[in-house]
Amino acid sequence: MSLATKTVAESAAVPADDPRRAWAAVLALARFEARDLLRYIPVLVTLVLYVGYTAWRLFHQQDGMDAFPALQNADRDTQDGPLLLGIALFVCVNRCTLRSRRRGTDRQFDVLLMEPWRRTVAHVLSVVPFAVVTALVVLAEFTRAALRAGAVGHGSPAELAVGPLYVLLCGALGVLLARLVPTTFAAPVGVIGLFVFGVFLSAGTDGGEWARWLPPVVGETSMNTVLPSDLVGRPAAWHALYLTGLILLLTLGAVLVSGGRTLSLKAGAAGALALTLAGAVGQSAGVSPELTAAREQASVSPQRDQSCVRHGGSTYCAFPEWTGRAGDWAGVVDRVQSLAGGTAARQPLLVRQRVEARYGLDGDSALEPLTTPHQVTVGTRWGGNRVPEFAVAVAYVLVTGDESKGGELCDGRVVTTMWLALGGASHPMTDLANVRLDDSVTGSASVLAPTSGFYMTAGQTYVVRELLRRPQGEATAAVQRHWAELTRPGVSTAQVARVLGTEVPKGERDCAQE
Template identity: 60%
Template structure:
């Protein structure tokens, strides 16, 4: 009778072999595929890609982004990818908890891949999604930069925020799963984080808490007109360092929570925390005095930092990054001048902005008092073109912007016809420059500075003029320029001069009294 030797006793965890990191990468690839098959990730990823594609298509239609400002285009890429980050956080957390839900934790204990390596693999499964976001962000920015009307300078660090936030979300999902073994932890964390960020974004004592504001993964700061890149004052590089350090520190925390508490992990944690603290310190101070002074100069005395060029009788002054856009402004000015009988008044088109209140301020510009001075903003394309035409026509008719802002008489008819007839689609432009988006009744017309008031009768006369041949109206404007630009000329007389039906009553004051 033969006896079998006793089976050797298992005294330790099976070896992962000579290539333990290959197993981690293989598991990360598998988990990435599993993430892609999760409904939240798939739906929000498709939604993000569709939104990006839709933005490119509609931009070509409305013309608002035919002239992008690149220091705004890089920040605009940060918000939409948070949909992907949200889905990655929830689904990575769900994947890490899979073994606990299915009761297979004990079976995993006999596998050669240790728990901390599995945690690392789950965190790395977010890398392909961060890479996809980086590709989309880069493509959007490259598309904007390739347009002939693009101005300004983008920032690599601003573009890096979106993919870094997706990586951070994957690490947070893995860490939460290792600390709290509940499927409700991640959704509650997301809700709590949203409430926390909403509270920090509320102004306190007239200003945002700057250092808390920048602890958010994404700080888009949008709403105001574009500023020159040297006036942004955004600590983009420090913020990117903060995100990298925070991601690595939380990853080390997830690895340590999985049982890997070695000296290497401790050193990596210390380095990551140092980088995080350095990033927080670098991004925490508010606007420096030099930046505030530069913003004040650009807002109050822009001529000190602008370069000017002369085209005919018109001088165009712009901030350095916008110097290539003067040809577009000149095209509008020349068309309005031609409709005004080929007038060659000496004009100064000056680019202006209000930078003293930061990037989110949408403060109105006050009218210029100098004769022949016309304001143009830093945004261009779409509705900004007919609005600028209104400003040019107002100065040609009234003499200066301050006088034009007080126009409340029949001169509004001449101003509006000059501005609208210079547009490719005058009726559509009329709709877009009106504050109420209507071409009937009284209302206000947008301009680079103060809006222009129009009465119901003036509105009807402008519509009638747009239906007439432009050459005939231009000839009448040229022949009767003195009367048409006089504040004493009645609305009825203007109708006679331009050969359109006069309103039943003189109502040129009702827009001013609205």
């Protein structure tokens, strides 16, 4: 008899009429099986990768948009990490459950006092330590995001529970498969089958809400959309209930297949089925009329849900979760406006936070520009490229008067706009690349902004680069001194270059001149 078999036999050799000692033996067997799972390379490698990579991210300095997390998105970000660990556990728990069959020790187990169904319970419980580790990693990951100075919003405990529940679900499914199909080839085939089933759910059911929420982890098409917490609309609590019921159903199903026939087990299986169905029905209800109306209002009339504060001469209106970010926006506005001339240097602006919420988290539609003079749009994401893009929006409102004219900006005023947006930045050339669609600093390219951007010719790019190379004070004085001429509609890039003392490559023509 092998050492493993001997250990299990000693743990299981207890009187069957002593429930306390019987369950103590089940827990002892579960501890043994949990330690044994760590001997499997797939489990060990995926666990180390998951914990190690998450720990590296926790202690690594996060820059750009990662430094300004929205917690209603950060909770969902914790769900992808355990995916490989769950698959590894599914295969290896299945193999552990079939160990006695592979080694021909079923006959020895048959003479033990521990019933086969209790051994099945022990195999399911062996996955619990891995679910606990997953829960701790998820909690650490979310807590780190919540403690960032730039964090906004609110997370969902039900969304955070998905990772640990997924791990438990994979373990229970592996045990059930071992009891139904007692061969080691079933687990690899099962992985492929589950993948095909997931593809079918996403592609073969016309995107129905009932099918979309059947997989354990449900992502969103767009990773860029950040909505206020009360507009997210994901049935996270129902989904967590569905996963909990499914775990219990698979576990009790495996127990029943293993010979457990007590009335309490059958009643538990019926209750688990009811719990699973209740969660499945609840999560498939779709978007309520009330949420649809709230999303419509936030998209069309955001001022009804917002509060406004003043910084300097401008006003900043934001959804409740973002009111603390007005100071960051004001810093960009003050920097851009300090380089402007004429009345633009003192022009009060209204910065309004806007979001397209009518299509939910899957929507990634561009915002329509505001037509009211001196109003600037800012989005719900911040940091990274969003900062220079907002600076561009502020600059072309100061140059043209309102956002709706940004798309028409194709003459020499592009140079003035880009100088305002980038001239006071810490790393202007980097920001120039970040706001251009092709991440270049030479040639022609489209410039990005929170609403409509504009096109920048190669000649305009050249003039802007020459301005950025000059001392900031010198370039600022020239722009402010000739402000009226530089912001006149129809002014050519060649005229702007001559006024500012730079050259334009020959043959360049503005789109307004074509």
